[in-house]
Amino acid sequence: MKLRFLGKDSKPNESPTLYATDEGSYVVQGWIVTDPAVLEKLDVSGDETIVEVPARLMAHLSKDGLDGEIANLIPPIVGG
Numbered sequence: 001m002k003l004r005f006l007g008k009d010s011k012p013n014e015s016p017t018l019y020a021t022d023e024g025s026y027v028v029q030g031w032i033v034t035d036p037a038v039l040e041k042l043d044v045s046g047d048e049t050i051v052e053v054p055a056r057l058m059a060h061l062s063k064d065g066l067d068g069e070i071a072n073l074i075p076p077i078v079g080g
Contacts, residue, residue, distance in 0.1 A: 006064060007059070016053040016057050018057055028051055030057075033050040
């Protein structure tokens, strides 16, 4: 998998980052969600994890040339 850097939201000791892959998906670096109250609301399989990122990180999605059309209606939903 090749990663293409889209952007980050840096603060001291924190660097949520967004990458596009050459496989039509995204890699997100963020804070691991460990709050049991949040996790119990989600169905997370053993090969998945949940991360939290600031909303402003998603502004970097525009750098991927997205047109807003949903390309895959089956999770994970990926814009085409």
